[in-house]
Amino acid sequence: MKGKYSISISNNKVKYEFSIKRNISEIINDSETKNILENPEEYIESKDFFSWEQFFTKLLIEKTDGTYLKYSKRKLNPNYLSENVKNKILNSDVMEAIVKRM
Numbered sequence: 001m002k003g004k005y006s007i008s009i010s011n012n013k014v015k016y017e018f019s020i021k022r023n024i025s026e027i028i029n030d031s032e033t034k035n036i037l038e039n040p041e042e043y044i045e046s047k048d049f050f051s052w053e054q055f056f057t058k059l060l061i062e063k064t065d066g067t068y069l070k071y072s073k074r075k076l077n078p079n080y081l082s083e084n085v086k087n088k089i090l091n092s093d094v095m096e097a098i099v100k101r102m
Contacts, residue, residue: 028063 008015036043036059040052049055057073064071068079079085 028060028069030063033059033063 040055044052044055049058060071061073069085070077
């Protein structure tokens with residue numbers, strides 16, 4: 001996959017390093033997506049998808065089709081690396097929880 005952000009957060013005691021490749025939870029902000037992310041087991045049928053990754057890839061493709069965030073697994077859309085999208089991810093609840101643990 002092309003395009004990712006490597007992030008390092010540290011203080012005197014702890015250092016966290018990770019990469020953001022495909023995080024849509026803060027970008028596609030609709031009630032259906034939130035419900036799916038909160039209770040994926042209620043939406044993902046194992047007879048239709050070999051893995052949760054397959055399900056979420058299909059969801060991402062469907063949710064972004066026809067938008068500037070159109071997703072393709074072959075190459076990361078450069079819009080995912082824009083300052084606006086990057087800031088939504090970095091200012092998300094997940095990032096706040098990581099920083100609070102430090």
